[in-house]
Structures are given as C-alpha cells and as structure tokens.
Amino acid sequence: MSSLTGELDLPDGLTSIGTYAFKEGSGFTGSLVIPSSVTSIGDSAFMDCTGFNGTLTLSANLTEIGAGGFNRCKNLTGELVIPSGVTAIQGYAFSGCGFTGDAVIPESVTYIGEAAFWNCGIDSMIFDGNAPEFAPGPKFSSTMTFYYYPDKTGWSTPTFNGYAAYPIDDDFNKNGLYYNETTGDWEYLNHGSVDTSFTGLTKYNGSWYYVEQGILNWDFTGLVKNNGAWYYVGGGKVDWSYTGLCKNNGMWFYVNGGVVDWSFTGLTKYYGAWFYVSGGVLDWNFTGFCKNNGIWFYVSGGMVDWNFTGLAKFNGAWYYAEGGMINWDYTGLCKNNGIWFYVGGGVVDWSYTGLVKYSGAWFYVSGGMLDWNFTGLTKYNGTWFYVSGGMLDWNYTGLCANNGILFYVSEGMVDWSFSGTVTYEGTKYEVVGGYVR
Numbered sequence: 190m191s192s193l194t195g196e197l198d199l200p201d202g203l204t205s206i207g208t209y210a211f212k213e214g215s216g217f218t219g220s221l222v223i224p225s226s227v228t229s230i231g232d233s234a235f236m237d238c239t240g241f242n243g244t245l246t247l248s249a250n251l252t253e254i255g256a257g258g259f260n261r262c263k264n265l266t267g268e269l270v271i272p273s274g275v276t277a278i279q280g281y282a283f284s285g286c287g288f289t290g291d292a293v294i295p296e297s298v299t300y301i302g303e304a305a306f307w308n309c310g311i312d313s314m315i316f317d318g319n320a321p322e323f324a325p326g327p328k329f330s331s332t333m334t335f336y337y338y339p340d341k342t343g344w345s346t347p348t349f350n351g352y353a354a355y356p357i358d359d360d361f362n363k364n365g366l367y368y369n370e371t372t373g374d375w376e377y378l379n380h381g382s383v384d385t386s387f388t389g390l391t392k393y394n395g396s397w398y399y400v401e402q403g404i405l406n407w408d409f410t411g412l413v414k415n416n417g418a419w420y421y422v423g424g425g426k427v428d429w430s431y432t433g434l435c436k437n438n439g440m441w442f443y444v445n446g447g448v449v450d451w452s453f454t455g456l457t458k459y460y461g462a463w464f465y466v467s468g469g470v471l472d473w474n475f476t477g478f479c480k481n482n483g484i485w486f487y488v489s490g491g492m493v494d495w496n497f498t499g500l501a502k503f504n505g506a507w508y509y510a511e512g513g514m515i516n517w518d519y520t521g522l523c524k525n526n527g528i529w530f531y532v533g534g535g536v537v538d539w540s541y542t543g544l545v546k547y548s549g550a551w552f553y554v555s556g557g558m559l560d561w562n563f564t565g566l567t568k569y570n571g572t573w574f575y576v577s578g579g580m581l582d583w584n585y586t587g588l589c590a591n592n593g594i595l596f597y598v599s600e601g602m603v604d605w606s607f608s609g610t611v612t613y614e615g616t617k618y619e620v621v622g623g624y625v626r
Contacts, residue, residue: 194240199224207231208255214238221265223248232279233257241265245286247272254282256302261285269311273297280324283309291315304328312386313379315357319343323350332386334379336361355382366393366405375405390415390427397427412437412449419449434459434471441471456481456493463493478503478515485515500525500537507537522547522559529559544569544581551581566591566603573603588613588625595625 194216199206201224208231211217220243223230227248232255235241244267245259251272256279259265269288271278273295280302286309294301296318303326306314313334320343328350335354337344346354360381369376376383377391377400385403390413392398399409399422407425412435414420421431421444429447434457436442442449443457443466451469456479458464465475465488473491478501480486486493487501487510495513500523502508508515509523509532517535522545524530530537531545531554539557544567546552553563553576561579566589568574575585575598583601588611590596597607597620605623612618618625 194218197221197241199227202226205229205231206234208233209236210234211238212236215240217241220244220246221262222246223251225249227251229253229255230258231255233260235262236260238262239264243267245269245288247275249274251275253277253279255279257281257284259283259286263287266310268292269309271295271298276300278302278305280305281307286310293317294321300324301328306330306333316341316344320349336380355380365391366398366400377403377405389413390420390422399425399427411435412442412444421447421449433457434464434466443469443471455479456486456488465491465493477501478508478510487513487515499523500530500532509535509537521545522552522554531557531559543567544574544576553579553581565589566596566598575601575603587611588618588620595620597623597625 196219197217203224203226206227210231212233215238217238217240221241223246225248228250229252234255236257239262241262242264245265247270249272252274253276260281263285265286266289268290269283269292271292271294274297275295276297277300278298282302282305284304284307288310291313292311293315294317298321300322303324306329307327308330312332313336316335316337319341329352333352335349335352336357339356344354346356348354358381363378363381365378366375367378377387378384383403387403388401390397391400398405399413401409405425409425410423412419413422420427421435423431427447431447432445434441435444443453445453449469453469454467456463457466464471465479467475471491475491476489478485479488487497489497493513497513498511500507500509509519511519515535519535520533522529523532531541533541537557541557542555544551545554552559553567555563559579563579564577566573567576574581575589577585581601585601586599588595589598595613595618596603597611599607603623607623608621610617611620
C-alpha cells in the first residue's frame with residue numbers, strides 16, 4: 190500500500206472500509222475525508238498511514254470505529270469530531286495521532302476500547318451522555334481531563350477512573366486569561382479551571398502574554414517558542430518593538446520585531462558592542478570581515494574588534510583594517526607574521542613590484558612582499574634607484590650592475606649626467622652618460 194501516493198479520494202456511495210484496507214499507506218498526503226455514506230470503519234483500516242498531514246473528517250453516519258482504525262496516523266491534525274451516531278470506539282482507534290483541542294464524545298457512544306485515545310494530542314474530552322463503558326487497561330494520557338453534564342449518570346468528581354473529571358458549570362466556557370481578584374493573578378483557565386499544565390504564550394485583547402504553569406509571569410523576559418517560531422517576551426508580554434540579541438539556553442539569538450529572525454546574517458549592536466550573527470544565531474567562532482551600512486568591519490570571535498589594525502584574510506584576499514574597519518584609502522606596507530606586505534587601496538597587491546615609501550624610508554617590494562634580499566637597481570616614476578638589502582640607499586655612490594650593464598649611481602640614483610673614471614671592485618671603468626660603454 191505504500192506505493193500509493195497523493196490525496197486519497199474516497200467515492201460517495203461507499204458504505205464500509207474493511208479491515209487493513211489502507212494499512213501502512215504512508216504515501217498518502219493531505220487531509221482525509223470519510224464520505225457520509227460510510228457507516229463502519231474496520232480494524233486497522235488506516236493504521237500507519239503516516240503521510241496524511243491534514244485534518245480528519247468522519248462520516249456523519251458512522252456507527253463504529255474499528256480497533257486501530259487510525260492508529261499511528263501521527264500527522265493527522267486539527268480537532269477530532271466524533272459523529273453523533275457512533276456507538277463504539279474500539280481499542281487504539283486514534284492512538285498516536287496529532288489532534289488538537291477538545292474531543293466531544295456524543296451521547297450515542299457507550300463503549301471506549303483500550304488506549305483508544307492514547308497519546309493522540311487530546312488532553313480534554315467533553316461527554317454529552319452518561320459515562321460509557323471503558324475497556325480495562327490504559328485508555329488516555331495521564332493529563333487527560335473529562336467534562337460531563339451534571340444530569341448525566343455514572344460520573345464522579347474530582348476523578349473518574351483515575352482521570353480528572355469535572356461537571357460542566359457556568360464557568361465551563363472560560364478559556365484563556367482571567368483576572369483573579371482574590372489572588373491578584375492573571376490565571377490561564379481551561380474550561381473554568383486554572384490549567385497548571387500550561388506554559389507558553391496566549392493571546393488576550395490583541396496582545397500575547399507569557400503564562401507559566403497557569404499564571405501570567407510578569408517577571409519573565411526571554412524567548413518563548415509558539416507554533417514553531419520563537420518570540421521575545423519582555424516583562425511577561427511579547428514585545429513586537431524589540432530588535433536585538435536575546436540569550437536562551439546559553440546561546441544568543443537575533444530578534445527582529447519581536448521574533449527570532451533565522452534569515453539574518455550580519456552585525457547587530459547590543460549594549461554598546463557589535464556582534465556577528467549568522468543564520469539568526471550569534472557566531473562566536475567567526476573571525477573575518479562583515480559589511481554593515483557600506484562599511485567593512487573586522488570581527489574577531491564574533492565581536493567587532495575596534496583595536497585591530499593589520500591584515501586579515503577574507504574570501505581568499507588579504508585586507509588592511511585600521512581600528513576595526515577596512516581602510517580602502519591605505520596604500521603602503523603592513524607587517525603580518527613577520528613579513529611585510531604591500532597594500533594598495535586596502536588590499537594586499539600581489540602583482541606589485543617596485544618601491545614604496547613607509548615611515549620616511551623607501552622599500553623594495555617584489556610580488557606584493559618586501560624583499561629584504563634584493564640589492565640592485567629598480568625604476569620608479571621614470572628614475573632608477575639603488576636598493577641595498579630591500580631599502581633605498583641614499584648614501585650609496587658607485588657602480589651597480591643591471592642586466593649586464595654597469596650604471597653609475599650617485600646618492601642612491603642613477604646619474605645620467607656623469608662621465609668619468611670610477612673604480613668598482615678593484616677595476617677602473619670609464620663611465621659616459623651614466624653607464625660604462
């Protein structure tokens with residue numbers, strides 16, 4: 190049956206669904222509608238049909254739901270409505286489903302089987318009739334509460350068959366927040382009683398409030414999950430105006446307009462410091478650059494490091510930061526791990542070879558790095574200069590070989606106007622117009 194996929198469309202006129210009819214039909218999706226012509230559903234008819242991911246609508250003319258009829262259809266959701274003609278709900282009929290809200294059991298139901306509603310998402314049941322017969326063994330989750338009409342027989346309060354049970358009174362329809370003048374607390378009521386099992390968000394007069402064990406907690410500030418999203422609560426109330434960081438279970442999350450924004454990656458300011466957020470979570474492991482309002486900032490260990498001045502690698506390139514920000518105007522040398530690099534317009538320029546001025550001196554750069562081993566001539570702005578050990582030597586006067594030719598250098602520069610005799614390495618040379626002919 191798992192090979193069948195898509196929504197299951199049962200035809201009108203169908204009167205019964207037999208035992209194991211669609212068992213393990215995990216390929217089905219959407220909601221499940223049992224047509225009104227169906228009067229009985231056999232044992233395990235839809236057992237383990239885990240693909241259904243919508244609501245369940247039962248036939249209005251249904252009389253019996255077989256054992257395990259919808260057992261472990263875990264993705265069936267919404268409210269469960271039992272039709273008024275049903276007389277028996279057999280064991281494990283709805284066990285393991287994902288329903289919400291109350292389940293109303295019509296007066297016609299006289300028998301409920303073992304674990305018929307076990308772990309099915311329903312925590313309260315409203316019985317229209319007398320107490321039905323219950324099969325031995327577990328039937329409901331431990332948090333189940335029964336509600337019954339006072340004129341019906343077979344019931345007891347405050348418990349019935351080991352479960353909380355209360356008669357329906359004038360306060361039955363009180364659900365949500367109500368102010369208790371005696372205690373001064375705002376209480377979360379479920380059918381008129383404080384629901385101490387409830388912790389979470391609830392809406393009241395257009396605002397959302399945080400309830401903890403049935404009482405509104407005005408002292409709470411933090412994140413609360415509701416329907417898959419995380420909300421920022423400040424002083425017991427969801428604060429839609431809040432944008433910033435919030436700590437939860439040891440992690441810091443980015444909140445935008447009161448809701449954790451998982452799509453956000455970038456910088457955010459919190460208590461005077463700037464932090465780096467990736468995918469909605471503060472990333473303490475990130476070190477690199479991040480752009481904010483057109484400016485690139487240097488982040489170290491998740492925080493903008495305003496004290497950093499130097500080179501840092503990002504996306505394969507090396508950038509020069511000054512005071513925590515990339516300085517696109519900087520051109521010059523910068524030392525990193527014992528090596529001096531040439532920076533042009535804020536970025537290490539690996540293509541650059543030539544002279545650069547730094548702290549009043551001129552240095553020779555080859556392939557973007559200062560070359561302390563270079564001694565010889567290099568051309569800069571149309572003039573040839575003499576470099577010794579990587580630095581321009583203004584004190585040198587004499588000959589220097591370049592490409593097999595000896596040039597005459599005077600105070601660090603080739604002197605094209607010089608003609609005369611010069612001794613170099615023990616040999617006298619005749620210089621004409623700045624070089625040996």
